[in-house]
Amino acid sequence: xxxxxxxxxxxxxxxxxxxxxxxxxxxxxxxxxxxxxxxxxxxxxxxxxxxxxxxxxxxxxxxxxxxxxxxxxxxxxxxxxxxxxxxxxxxxxxxxxxxxxxxxxxxxxxxxxxxxxxxxxxxxxxxxxxxxxxxxxxxxxxxxxxxxxxxxxxxxxxxxxxxxxxxxxxxxxxxxxxxxxxxxxxxxxxxxxxxxxxxxxxxxxxxxxxxxxxxxxxxxxxxxxxxxxxxxxxxxxxxxxxxxxxxxxxxxxxxxxxxxxxxxxxxxxxxxxxxxxxxxxxxxxxxxxxxxxxxxxxxxxxxxxxxxxxxxxxxxxxxxxxxxxxxxxxxxxxxxxxxxxxxxxxxxxxxxxxxxxxxxxxxxxxxxxxxxxxxxxxxxxxxxxxxxxxxxxxxxxxxxxxxxxxxxxxxxxxxxxxxxxxxxxxxxxxxxxxxxxxxxxxxxxxxxxxxxxxxxxxxxxxxxxxxxxxxxxxxxxxxxxxxxxxxxxxxxxxxxxxxxxxxxxxxxxxxxxxxxxxxxxxxxxxxxxxxxxxxxxxxxxxxxxxxxxxxxxxxxxxxxxxxxxxxxxxxxxxxxxxxxxxxxxxxxxxxxxxxxxxxxxxxxxxxxxxxxxxxxxxxxxxxxxxxxxxxxxxxxxxxxxxxxxxxxxxxxxxxxxxxxxxxxxxxxxxxxxxxxxxxxxxx
Amino acid sequence: xxxxxxxxxxxxxxxxxxxxxxxxxxxxxxxxxxxxxxxxxxxxxxxxxxxxxxxxxxxxxxxxxxxxxxxxxxxxxxxxxxxxxxxxxxxxxxxxxxxxxxxxxxxxxxxxxxxxxxxxxxxxxxxxxxxxxxxxxxxxxxxxxxxxxxxxxxxxxxxxxxxxxxxxxxxxxxxxxx
Numbered sequence: 050x051x052x053x054x055x056x057x058x059x060x061x062x063x064x065x066x067x068x069x070x071x072x073x074x075x076x077x078x079x080x081x082x083x084x085x086x087x088x089x090x091x092x093x094x095x096x097x098x099x100x101x102x103x104x105x106x107x108x109x110x111x112x113x114x115x116x117x118x119x120x121x122x123x124x125x126x127x128x129x130x131x132x133x134x135x136x137x138x139x140x141x142x143x144x145x146x147x148x149x150x151x152x153x154x155x156x157x158x159x160x161x162x163x164x165x166x167x168x169x170x171x172x173x174x175x176x177x178x179x180x181x182x183x184x185x186x187x188x189x190x191x192x193x194x195x196x197x198x199x200x201x202x203x204x205x206x207x208x209x210x211x212x213x214x215x216x217x218x219x220x221x222x223x224x225x226x227x228x229x230x231x232x233x234x235x236x237x238x239x240x241x242x243x244x245x246x247x248x249x250x251x252x253x254x255x256x257x258x259x260x261x262x263x264x265x266x267x268x269x270x271x272x273x274x275x276x277x278x279x280x281x282x283x284x285x286x287x288x289x290x291x292x293x294x295x296x297x298x299x300x301x302x303x304x305x306x307x308x309x310x311x312x313x314x315x316x317x318x319x320x321x322x323x324x325x326x327x328x329x330x331x332x333x334x335x336x337x338x339x340x341x342x343x344x345x346x347x348x349x350x351x352x353x354x355x356x357x358x359x360x361x362x363x364x365x366x367x368x369x370x371x372x373x374x375x376x377x378x379x380x381x382x383x384x385x386x387x388x389x390x391x392x393x394x395x396x397x398x399x400x401x402x403x404x405x406x407x408x409x410x411x412x413x414x415x416x417x418x419x420x421x422x423x424x425x426x427x428x429x430x431x432x433x434x435x436x437x438x439x440x441x442x443x444x445x446x447x448x449x450x451x452x453x454x455x456x457x458x459x460x461x462x463x464x465x466x467x468x469x470x471x472x473x474x475x476x477x478x479x480x481x482x483x484x485x486x487x488x489x490x491x492x493x494x495x496x497x498x499x500x501x502x503x504x505x506x507x508x509x510x511x512x513x514x515x516x517x518x519x520x521x522x523x524x525x526x527x528x529x530x531x532x533x534x535x536x537x538x539x540x541x542x543x544x545x546x547x548x549x550x551x552x553x554x555x556x557x558x559x560x561x562x563x564x565x566x567x568x569x570x571x572x573x574x575x576x577x578x579x580x581x582x583x584x585x586x587x588x589x590x591x592x593x594x595x596x597x598x599x600x601x602x603x604x605x606x607x608x609x610x611x612x613x614x615x616x617x618x619x620x621x622x623x624x625x626x627x628x629x630x631x632x633x634x635x636x637x638x639x640x641x642x643x644x645x646x647x648x649x650x651x652x653x654x655x656x657x658x659x660x661x662x663x664x665x666x667x668x669x670x671x672x673x674x675x676x677x678x679x680x681x682x683x684x685x686x687x688x689x690x691x692x693x694x695x696x697x698x699x700x701x702x703x704x705x706x707x708x709x710x711x712x713x714x715x716x717x718x719x720x721x722x723x724x725x726x727x728x729x730x731x732x
Numbered sequence: 733x734x735x736x737x738x739x740x741x742x743x744x745x746x747x748x749x750x751x752x753x754x755x756x757x758x759x760x761x762x763x764x765x766x767x768x769x770x771x772x773x774x775x776x777x778x779x780x781x782x783x784x785x786x787x788x789x790x791x792x793x794x795x796x797x798x799x800x801x802x803x804x805x806x807x808x809x810x811x812x813x814x815x816x817x818x819x820x821x822x823x824x825x826x827x828x829x830x831x832x833x834x835x836x837x838x839x840x841x842x843x844x845x846x847x848x849x850x851x852x853x854x855x856x857x858x859x860x861x862x863x864x865x866x867x868x869x870x871x872x873x874x875x876x877x878x879x880x881x882x883x884x885x886x887x888x889x890x891x892x893x894x895x896x897x898x899x900x901x902x903x904x905x906x907x908x909x910x
Contacts, residue, residue: 095789107788107854107855109854109855118855118882120856120857140878143864152857152859154859154880154882161859161860161878161879161880162876192877629827632810632825632827633810636810636812636825639823652870653870659782659864659866660780660782660823660825660864661780661864661866661870661871661872663780663825663870664779664780664825664826664866664870665869665870667779667826667827667870668830668869
């Protein structure tokens with residue numbers, strides 16, 4: 050009997066170590082107050098996983114029915130839970146703007162879907178990944194309940210807890226220090242980039258740039274960039290906000306940004322700004338060169354602002370958009386005054402991913418940067434644009450074009466036209482050197498030029514018989530004789546005989562030689578596409594990375610020679626169609642990093658490959674019934690990771706089942722079969 | 733036992749229903765994972781989900797995970813599961829058109845069934861940790877609330893009796909002797 054008692058005593062005492070276990074939970078208002086130690090129950094912890102780092106701690110009283118129990122989950126999307134504060138926590142860290150997760154659930158309260166914060170006092174893991182020591186304070190707001198606060202010690206070594214590392218000895222622990230190696234107890238971070246000023250001293254970015262659409266009174270359609278080499282910059286407090294101006298002698302530009310009355314100008318976006326701030330609206334006024342708006346409207350974003358104790362402006366970074374009136378043309382711009390280098394991104398007012406300085410239409414989102422008339426003003430800003438350009442594509446050996454491809458538009462040349470019996474187009478270029486080109490298109494003698502094809506052309510004005518006349522010359526070079534043809538696509542004159550619209554494509558052979566000079570002429574035309582450029586993006590088909598989709602930038606993120614415009618979203622195998630194979634490939638790639646910045650698997654372009662992309666792709670299936678006959682040859686995709694290995698296999702299983710069904714029902718599938726009639730992929 | 737939280741009307745939520753609150757070692761408990769408030773989705777349905785469940789290893793072991801036909805039958809869905817000792821990931825994408833999904837789904841859909849085998853006395857919460865749910869068009873749907881479950885493994889009666897005897901013996905042993 051004595052041996053049995055000793056054995057049972059051994060069982061009872063084989064509990065976790067007594068020291069360092071403590072749990073306190075209480076609700077504001079005193080409705081709940083519970084305190085437990087390991088004398089009251091058992092504490093158990095699960096391992097910490099990296100990314101997210103999770104600490105799961107459970108407490109339960111020893112009574113078999115579980116008279117009291119509490120569960121805790123502290124998580125962060127960072128690699129490790131380290132001592133320090135974790136704000137903005139949510140039930141799931143993926144819902145938290147800070148990436149912090151917090152659960153507290155017990156038999157008397159708590160919830161999974163609250164919001165709150167916690168402070169990790171100590172977190173130590175064993176070599177096997179299990180939680181060895183943990184201590185934290187927490188505060189959690191659950192829907193409809195008072196705030197739940199408490200403290201949890203799991204085999205904690207304190208208090209006092211060993212202080213975390215503080216390499217620079219400035220009193221701020223490394224895990225929280227914005228500059229770990231340089232003492233900076235005030236943690237100044239003027240540019241809010243989470244790199245402390247002590248480690249980030251480069252505040253010397255100063256410039257003013259703006260870009261304006263035609264018709265904007267202040268900007269006059271101009272694009273300008275000024276730096277310190279162009280003149281002086283100044284910034285000063287002004288009416289509760291800041292006024293910054295550039296004085297270049299002949300050029301003078303000023304911007305005033307003010308917060309709503311009664312507020313301080315702090316980093317953030319200020320929408321609905323007008324000239325004079327009110328209690329609800331911010332103030333904005335951009336003016337220069339003697340021009341300003343009576344009633345400007347717009348928005349601005351303060352990216353950085355720092356003022357000295359004296360009120361002097363030390364650093365400023367502002368992006369803005371202003372219109373003279375509620376609607377109409379706009380000017381967008383940026384001003385930097387001793388700003389941090391951290392703001393490397395150029396302003397992009399329309400958010401289309403193209404910085405304003407490069408954007409052909411900075412006020413309206415136009416990621417494709419379409420500019421059919423190549424005048425430097427995007428179609429989004431110029432919806433009624435008319436094409437005005439000349440394109441020359443010269444074969445090697447051609448005397449006039451010298452084997453070069455040249456494009457001149459209103460952006461870089463002056464194009465004039467004269468109409469008589471025929472049409473005479475002149476192009477004058479001043480940069481990089483003075484040059485001119487002439488184009489003559491003449492009908493046969495006795496006729497008037499009209500839309501149609503003119504073959505057997507001879508050099509204008511020396512054509513003979515019923516031959517039409519053609520002559521393209523310039524840069525001091527011309528043909529003595531020539532052969533060729535041209536096609537008039539559009540020809541319209543007004544009542545006074547002035548040419549309003551003209552479009553023609555041509556081919557000319559100097560002295561009857563084989564090398565050709567081909568080209569297109571557009572003047573106020575509704576025809577944009579030039580000969581040999583079927584998508585009209587200004588890049589001839591032979592050189593176009595995507596000849597059937599306008600892509601003037603020729604972007605090719607994956608450098609495979611096929612332009613991004615030709616990479617169809619969801620077409621993972623690049624066969625030109627979206628089918629079940631592609632949906633499966635997206636599904637098998639969940640959590641995989643993007644292969645290139647533009648990854649066809651990221652159908653919703655959010656930078657991640659998720660089930661949402663797979664669903665979007667299922668809806669985009671272009672193949673008939675989303676079932677491809679070669680599905681049985683599905684290659685084994687590489688799973689995103691070991692955890693998803695099963696996912697890939699099961700996904701393939703579904704694909705193959707579907708393929709078998711397709712094979713059984715093909716070729717005479719029943720149109721009323723459920724899968725076919727209801728499939729999202731049906732084309 | 734379901735950890736009931738306030739369920740906002742007209743909002744998408746996730747709930748776990750367990751076949752029992754407690755089990756003896758070796759017994760099984762089936763947990764059914766449901767999305768509720770589905771009809772609140774703007775496009776009238778759920779087209780995809782990717783959900784992770786967590787529980788405490790050592791108390792329960794997962795025996796099987798089955799995805800149910802909430803998004804269509806097996807030929808209309810790409811589905812996958814990936815299990816660990818203390819978590820399971822449930823992933824599925826429907827290939828059905830939005831109108832077919834809407835016809836298939838009600839306001840509450842059961843998306844998965846997980847069978848746990850009780851391992852050792854203890855208790856665990858079973859709840860979702862990471863999840864992503866998409867509507868019929870593949871747009872992100874916020875899950876406003878979720879209700880996990882608490883599962884317990886209770887000792888065998890014989891073990892309880894033995895423990896009781898031990899405690900009594902310990903108490904007797906501590907009594908002072910004359």
